[in-house]
Amino acid sequence: MPDPEEFVVTPYEIKGKIDYGRLIEQFGTQELTPELLAKLHHLAGGELPPVLTRGIYYSHRDLGPLLDGYANGRPFFLYSGRGPSGPLHISHLLHFDLCLWFQKRLGVPMYIQITDDEKFWSRPTLSREETVHWGLENLVDLLALGFDPKRTHVFFDSKSIAAMYPLAVRVARKIPYSSVKAVFGLQPSANIGWVFFTALQTVPAFWPSWAEGRSVPCLIPCGVDQDPHFRLTRDIAEGLGYPKPALLHSKMVPGLLGEGVMSTTANRADDALFLNDPPREVERKLRNAFTGGRATVEEQRRLGAVPEICSIWALWRTRFAPSDREFEEITRTCRSGELLCGDCKAKLIERVHTFYDEHAAAREKAKSWAESAIVTAPPKAL
Amino acid sequence: MPDPEEFVVTPYEIKGKIDYGRLIEQFGTQELTPELLAKLHHLAGGELPPVLTRGIYYSHRDLGPLLDGYANGRPFFLYSGRGPSGPLHISHLLHFDLCLWFQKRLGVPMYIQITDDEKFWSRPTLSREETVHWGLENLVDLLALGFDPKRTHVFFDSKSIAAMYPLAVRVARKIPYSSVKAVFGLQPSANIGWVFFTALQTVPAFWPSWAEGRSVPCLIPCGVDQDPHFRLTRDIAEGLGYPKPALLHSKMVPGLLGEGVMSTTANRADDALFLNDPPREVERKLRNAFTGGRATVEEQRRLGAVPEICSIWALWRTRFAPSDREFEEITRTCRSGELLCGDCKAKLIERVHTFYDEHAAAREKAKSWAESAIVTAPPKAL
Numbered sequence A, B: 001m002p003d004p005e006e007f008v009v010t011p012y013e014i015k016g017k018i019d020y021g022r023l024i025e026q027f028g029t030q031e032l033t034p035e036l037l038a039k040l041h042h043l044a045g046g047e048l049p050p051v052l053t054r055g056i057y058y059s060h061r062d063l064g065p066l067l068d069g070y071a072n073g074r075p076f077f078l079y080s081g082r083g084p085s086g087p088l089h090i091s092h093l094l095h096f097d098l099c100l101w102f103q104k105r106l107g108v109p110m111y112i113q114i115t116d117d118e119k120f121w122s123r124p125t126l127s128r129e130e131t132v133h134w135g136l137e138n139l140v141d142l143l144a145l146g147f148d149p150k151r152t153h154v155f156f157d158s159k160s161i162a163a164m165y166p167l168a169v170r171v172a173r174k175i176p177y178s179s180v181k182a183v184f185g186l187q188p189s190a191n192i193g194w195v196f197f198t199a200l201q202t203v204p205a206f207w208p209s210w211a212e213g214r215s216v217p218c219l220i221p222c223g224v225d226q227d228p229h230f231r232l233t234r235d236i237a238e239g240l241g242y243p244k245p246a247l248l249h250s251k252m253v254p255g256l257l258g259e260g261v262m263s264t265t266a267n268r269a270d271d272a273l274f275l276n277d278p279p280r281e282v283e284r285k286l287r288n289a290f291t292g293g294r295a296t297v298e299e300q301r302r303l304g305a306v307p308e309i310c311s312i313w314a315l316w317r318t319r320f321a322p323s324d325r326e327f328e329e330i331t332r333t334c335r336s337g338e339l340l341c342g343d344c345k346a347k348l349i350e351r352v353h354t355f356y357d358e359h360a361a362a363r364e365k366a367k368s369w370a371e372s373a374i375v376t377a378p379p380k381a382l
Helices: A020-027 A034-043 A063-071 A090-106 A116-122 A128-143 A157-173 A177-184 A192-212 A224-240 A279-288 A297-303 A311-320 A324-336 A341-373 B020-027 B034-043 B063-071 B090-106 B116-122 B128-143 B157-173 B177-184 B192-212 B224-240 B279-287 B297-303 B311-320 B324-336 B341-373
Strands: A008-010 A013-015 A057-061 A077-082 A110-114 A152-156 A218-223 A246-250 B008-010 B013-015 B057-061 B077-082 B110-114 B152-156 B218-223 B246-250
Touching: A008 A224, A020 A057, A020 A224, A034 A063, A057 A224, A063 A246, A077 A090, A077 A128, A077 A192, A090 A110, A090 A128, A090 A218, A090 A246, A090 A311, A110 A128, A110 A192, A116 A128, A116 A157, A116 A192, A116 B157, A128 A152, A128 A341, A128 B157, A152 A157, A152 A192, A152 A341, A157 A192, A157 A224, A157 B116, A157 B128, A157 B157, A157 B192, A177 A192, A177 A224, A177 B192, A192 A218, A192 A224, A192 B157, A192 B177, A192 B192, A218 A224, A224 A246, A279 A341, A311 A324, A311 A341, B020 B057, B020 B224, B034 B063, B057 B224, B063 B246, B077 B090, B077 B128, B077 B192, B090 B110, B090 B128, B090 B218, B090 B246, B090 B311, B110 B128, B110 B192, B116 B128, B116 B157, B116 B192, B128 B152, B128 B341, B152 B157, B152 B192, B152 B341, B157 B192, B157 B224, B177 B192, B177 B224, B192 B218, B192 B224, B218 B224, B224 B246, B279 B341, B311 B324, B311 B341
Parallel strands: A077 A110, A077 A218, A110 A152, A218 A246, B077 B110, B077 B218, B110 B152, B218 B246
Antiparallel strands: A008 A013, A057 A246, B008 B013, B057 B246
């Protein structure tokens, strides 16, 4: 019988109930300490985003030296990405929301990678037309969050390959097949594109150093499941003369149906709130979402609800209650039984509708500059 | 004890005395029959190049249907390539000489691939600067043989990647790692670029079909050791909607030191005649070359020499005696003892010097259009 404590976290599989403390030990990462957060708080002029104060990001690699460097006048850049297999859902915004905060508070350049090639290689049912289509749609959604056109650069793999390839060629020589096999658990039947891909995922982390001919540190906020990908990147960085990217790890965001990770695969479309869901669909999904409420109103008034297992509370926590006062009030009244699930959901539905409306308008603006943000030429011939 | 009859032929290893007849059986290729040569002779207006009449190309895959198609108004194209690890030597010209003949007699378009990425991946001692440098040098040498600028296109991998990648992405999904491992005998320590590379080597074979949106057959003249590479290409062709490339296989050309294959690796620089060898070096190498002569002049006059094992005769046979009458005369007088090795070498040295002089002039012309022959843009967005 499998150990009930057993869990698996790799870039391509998440199984079981994750023990995040044990994962820090297993992966050998560092805890995101109050001291480190205080340092960032200071650098950002006395502010931290909710995802950092509410324990959603909880682990890191080398964030300290990166912030110390910044404090001493050494700028860094942000890198995050998206594998375009379909429409974005709300959880996909987590790292980009954080990146946006960094860009707004610290003026940091942002590099976004859209891996239309990787999704085609790793998902046999997707066509190239689909991965390219979703790549552009997803990109516009991300830029529409409010990124600064002057400080935001995009690697759209199949469109940026001329720019990325010279560096990818150097990176690929440093990575033996055996490492990729070990890190991703790829089978011998995995296609050679998928095997090669990690070289391309590494390129943006080194790009500014390569392009500018000097050492520019990189910060990658990512789900802790992506740590192995970038551990590979970190392993080869110094051999190529580039700084190891710093990482900031988030926990997995639960889906609307409760437990696990918000996911769009299998028959779990109702588990995720897609950015292209029409308002009625948003309402239906949120109305059906799993909560920490009790069986009856009477019971809930008496015992209170359990926010920690509630998918609605997770949405307030990660994105829809930017004000700490409001978030604390929701949490307190939920726990005390004052706030009933129906009312809480109605309030969230309204908040989500407002975001979708604003986002639709922002998308139109982002469309006008999305193509021009895509990097297409290498900085030099080699 | 190893079987003395044992030999190994793979794209990355050639060992032992090759039994070409057995290789036809082992690889499952077809013999290049007199009937097939007669068909080509007819299509070419009553001519065949020496390398086809003298048994240097001896095996093929699907040459018959390709020629029948051509006879019925279905044009094809040629594809050959070069991995730029250093200067070209004379043996490297073999397939290009044949391609040039096809282009001149049948007006066939030629695609040349320069695999500067692959050589960087497969040879740990080479730098990117070296593979790019030699790629350009080799390319100019090849174009200078007399290719028609209007009908000759070049894929210089790192410069053509934007053009090749959209098709390479589709190709790569069709090739599992296990096939690459089996075909090339790659070790788990092989880097992921090397693993990926066969996708890029396949691209030119499908390119015109992809670019023109119709089925354009391909002919690839290559050493029989490269057959496994293109067997992989043939295996996936139809699944992608492209015709299987036809192949024309040559035997391995022996080096100046006798036996084996002309090679530049290890301490065998004297085994090969490089295109950038100065005249004195050409003379020295040819003077020292292994021949089929006897121990003394007296013995040679009496017994005659053995052209089949002679590296000088191999050069006459493959390239420097285009006239059959001259070649037969050399062979006859060698065998009879009339022609002594010293005289034969002196004659060849003169012939090679003339070629080098003409080639140096042709190089200057080729330099002017080499860059413009490099394909840099894909035919369409996807």
